[in-house]
Amino acid sequence: MTNATTDSANPDMNSPGSGRLAHADSDHPPVPRARVGVLLANLGTPDATDYWSMRRYLSEFLSDKRVVDYADWKWQPLLQLIILSRRPFKSGEAYRSIWNTEKDESPLLTTTREQTRRVAEGLQAMYGDQVMVDFCMRYGNPSTDSVIKRMQTAGCEKILFFPLYPQYASPTTATANDQAFRTLMTLKWQPALRTVPAYFDHPQYIEALANTVREAYTAAATPPEVLVASYHGVPKRYLLEGDPYHCQCQKTTRLLRETLGWEKEAIQTAFQSKFGPEEWVGPATVEHVADLARQGKKHIAVISPAFSSDCVETLEEIEEEIRDAFLEAGGETFTYVPCLNERDDHIDALLAIIDNELSGWVSPRA
Numbered sequence: 477m478t479n480a481t482t483d484s485a486n487p488d489m490n491s492p493g494s495g496r497l498a499h500a501d502s503d504h505p506p507v508p509r510a511r512v513g514v515l516l517a518n519l520g521t522p523d524a525t526d527y528w529s530m531r532r533y534l535s536e537f538l539s540d541k542r543v544v545d546y547a548d549w550k551w552q553p554l555l556q557l558i559i560l561s562r563r564p565f566k567s568g569e570a571y572r573s574i575w576n577t578e579k580d581e582s583p584l585l586t587t588t589r590e591q592t593r594r595v596a597e598g599l600q601a602m603y604g605d606q607v608m609v610d611f612c613m614r615y616g617n618p619s620t621d622s623v624i625k626r627m628q629t630a631g632c633e634k635i636l637f638f639p640l641y642p643q644y645a646s647p648t649t650a651t652a653n654d655q656a657f658r659t660l661m662t663l664k665w666q667p668a669l670r671t672v673p674a675y676f677d678h679p680q681y682i683e684a685l686a687n688t689v690r691e692a693y694t695a696a697a698t699p700p701e702v703l704v705a706s707y708h709g710v711p712k713r714y715l716l717e718g719d720p721y722h723c724q725c726q727k728t729t730r731l732l733r734e735t736l737g738w739e740k741e742a743i744q745t746a747f748q749s750k751f752g753p754e755e756w757v758g759p760a761t762v763e764h765v766a767d768l769a770r771q772g773k774k775h776i777a778v779i780s781p782a783f784s785s786d787c788v789e790t791l792e793e794i795e796e797e798i799r800d801a802f803l804e805a806g807g808e809t810f811t812y813v814p815c816l817n818e819r820d821d822h823i824d825a826l827l828a829i830i831d832n833e834l835s836g837w838v839s840p841r842a
């Protein structure tokens with residue numbers, strides 16, 4: 477945790493307006509100084525790439541009703557007996573091909589930690605020690621429950637919970653929030669909790685995406701003819717049942733195009749990572765890029781605006797599977813535009829969003 481200190485001797489603790497109870501009794505447990513916590517939340521990550529680590533991770537992930545909403549009696553036998561007997565091998569192989577071997581962890585974890593460090597640095601400059609910053613995962617470690625409890629022990633009576641998904645989706649944003657509130661359900665003294673809304677149209681987020689495109693196009697040996705904005709997909713039924721994810725993705729693409737000043741055909745939206753037998757929102761990126769090659773497009777670029785960090789879905793699925801599909805169908809150059817990761821303009825966008833959402837909870841440093 478960054479900036480986490482406990483301060484049982486802090487003179488503010490018992491002062492009027494400090495929001496703390498006055499305890500003169502010497503046998504009262506020490507009370508930490510009141511702070512505001514900023515908790516960045518990402519999807520999750522397996523602890524390792526072996527069969528059992530992958531199985532544990534996928535089982536937790538795919539048993540989440542926000543992700544797969546079938547009744548347990550129908551889904552669990554299929555998941556536990558069929559899907560989890562095979563998928564951990566395939567997913568383990570995908571994770572192994574992108575694993576951060578130096579730190580022995582997934583790139584999503586490495587990047588989320590670095591983003592947290594950078595955001596903490598920024599907030600320290602803005603607010604000093606009033607604010608502490610940490611990160612958690614919805615599945616796997618560090619768990620949402622453990623980090624919220626740690627923040628509370630360190631004095632956070634208020635927590636700003638920030639799911640790092642630019643577009644709201646019930647299988648990502650909503651389940652991250654659910655998990656945070658599940659922890660609050662177990663606490664005698666709950667911290668106040670604010671959740672940060674989706675930022676799919678935030679001007680600084682869009683500008684940061686545009687910067688990555690400009691940089692990739694400048695560096696490309698041959699200028700791409702088309703940019704495919706490839707978002708993680710969801711079942712089409714989720715859209716029909718009211719999930720705004722699909723619409724927010726379309727809007728991000730439009731705002732990116734307008735910021736770049738490009739014609740409509742220059743950016744196309746597609747959806748990747750289909751899972752299960754249901755119809756998903758489309759077009760599917762892997763088929764779409766092959767179609768582009770068959771239509772004679774030789775040079776394309778792909779960007780992934782729904783992921784705040786590069787992860788298995790970008791580094792393996794886009795950079796390997798989707799690239800191969802394009803080249804095998806006759807394409808010649810495939811440019812991958814990396815996620816925003818720990819870029820300065822991304823961190824500045826996150827800081828601007830956090831600053832706005834902290835309104836009334838902190839006062840700027842003199």
Ligand SMILES: C=CC1=C(C)c2cc3[nH]c(cc4nc(cc5[nH]c(cc1n2)c(C)c5CCC(=O)O)C(CCC(=O)O)=C4C)c(C)c3C=C
Pocket residue numbers: 519520521522537542543544567582584641645647648708709710711721749751782783786787788789
């Ligand atoms: C960015 C938004 C995401 C949405 C929407 C989303 C929906 C969704 N995902 C699955 C199933 C899987 N997703 C997997 C990995 C994964 N998904 C996201 C993001 C979204 N998912 C990320 C960032 C990652 C990568 C995590 C990492 O550690 O790098 C996986 C695991 C990988 C694999 O086995 O292929 C699965 C499974 C569903 C079913 C779904 C919508 C209902």
Ligand SMILES: [Fe+2]
Pocket residue numbers: 708749
């Ligand atoms: Fe996913």
Ligand SMILES: [Fe+2]
Pocket residue numbers: 749788789793
């Ligand atoms: Fe995938």
